[in-house]
Amino acid sequence: MIQRIATPSQTKAILEKHDLYAKKNYGQNFLVECGIVEKIARHAVISDHCAVIEIGPGIGALTQFLCEYAKKVIAFEIDSRLEPVLNENLKDYDNFTLIMQDFLNTDLEEYIKPLCDEGYDIVVAANLPYYITTPILFRLFEYGETIRSITVMMQKEVADRFGAEVNSKDYNALSVITRYRCDVLKVCKVPANVFQPKPKVDSAVLQFRFHKEKPLENEALFFELVKECFRQRRKTLLNNLGNYLGNKQKAEEIIERAGIKPEARAQSLSLDDFVSLYEVFI
Numbered sequence: 001m002i003q004r005i006a007t008p009s010q011t012k013a014i015l016e017k018h019d020l021y022a023k024k025n026y027g028q029n030f031l032v033e034c035g036i037v038e039k040i041a042r043h044a045v046i047s048d049h050c051a052v053i054e055i056g057p058g059i060g061a062l063t064q065f066l067c068e069y070a071k072k073v074i075a076f077e078i079d080s081r082l083e084p085v086l087n088e089n090l091k092d093y094d095n096f097t098l099i100m101q102d103f104l105n106t107d108l109e110e111y112i113k114p115l116c117d118e119g120y121d122i123v124v125a126a127n128l129p130y131y132i133t134t135p136i137l138f139r140l141f142e143y144g145e146t147i148r149s150i151t152v153m154m155q156k157e158v159a160d161r162f163g164a165e166v167n168s169k170d171y172n173a174l175s176v177i178t179r180y181r182c183d184v185l186k187v188c189k190v191p192a193n194v195f196q197p198k199p200k201v202d203s204a205v206l207q208f209r210f211h212k213e214k215p216l217e218n219e220a221l222f223f224e225l226v227k228e229c230f231r232q233r234r235k236t237l238l239n240n241l242g243n244y245l246g247n248k249q250k251a252e253e254i255i256e257r258a259g260i261k262p263e264a265r266a267q268s269l270s271l272d273d274f275v276s277l278y279e280v281f282i
């Protein structure tokens with residue numbers, strides 16, 4: 001019978017065996033509930049020919065299920081202490097590759113292009129540390145259309161923000177870019193007591209499913225424009241865009257031609273407004 005990693009006793013035994021403790025600065029909260037882990041893996045692996053990129057495998061709780069469901073798993077882990085642990089815990093899976101690297105400094109193309117050339121459906125799965133949830137998602141959303149979906153666990157509070165409406169305090173550049181790139185599905189809520197150590201807050205698993213079509217020619221420019229419009233939230237669109245362009249008059253012309261009031265703030269603009277702005281801008 002397969003020994004599951006995601007149980008309280010097995011996690012404790014692995015940590016003790018390797019004389020390890022969970023590092024706070026890497027956001028380490030290990031999942032110790034097999035049912036939840038299996039659910040994430042089942043949602044993440046969307047086809048019979050799936051390659052999964054996992055961010056932060058920890059001691060391998062989720063990785064183990066991903067290796068069983070997917071054709072290939074490439075996991076990126078920043079904490080060098082976990083290299084021998086992962087190699088030992090996952091030695092029975094020949095479809096597993098471990099890259100000891102900060103995911104934020106990874107050249108994604110180097111790993112994704114070969115998978116693409118081999119015709120895999122490429123997906124991302126992760127139980128993300130709170131401190132890098134937003135930069136990681138920005139990075140993946142901006143990466144391009146070769147990733148089919150991202151299934152991630154994050155703090156419930158952060159997950160709730162993905163449903164933020166225009167004009168609400170949580171509506172930001174990531175909300176706009178998310179809406180543009182994908183549909184968001186709530187997979188499940190996760191109570192704090194299924195982690196070791198137990199975090200202060202509950203979590204949730206979301207799945208981002210990328211749209212197939214790419215409606216805008218220069219997406220990098222669109223993403224930059226959206227971020228610049230939100231740069232200083234309290235400032236008007238005219239101020240932020242004027243600073244970005246270094247020319248307030250030109251900014252005013254663009255905003256007016258897009259049918260938006262110059263005194264508007266970024267948080268009052270819908271995705272369609274941002275697209276209109278981009279179309280005038282290019």
Ligand code: SAM
Nearest residue numbers: 026029030031056057058077078079102103127
């Ligand atoms: N996947 C494991 C689980 O569910 O039990 C561990 C999840 S733990 C919340 C987050 C993991 O991400 C840790 O193993 C941590 O070391 C790793 N991590 C943190 N920052 C990272 C980064 N920039 N790049 C890659 N891994 C990172």
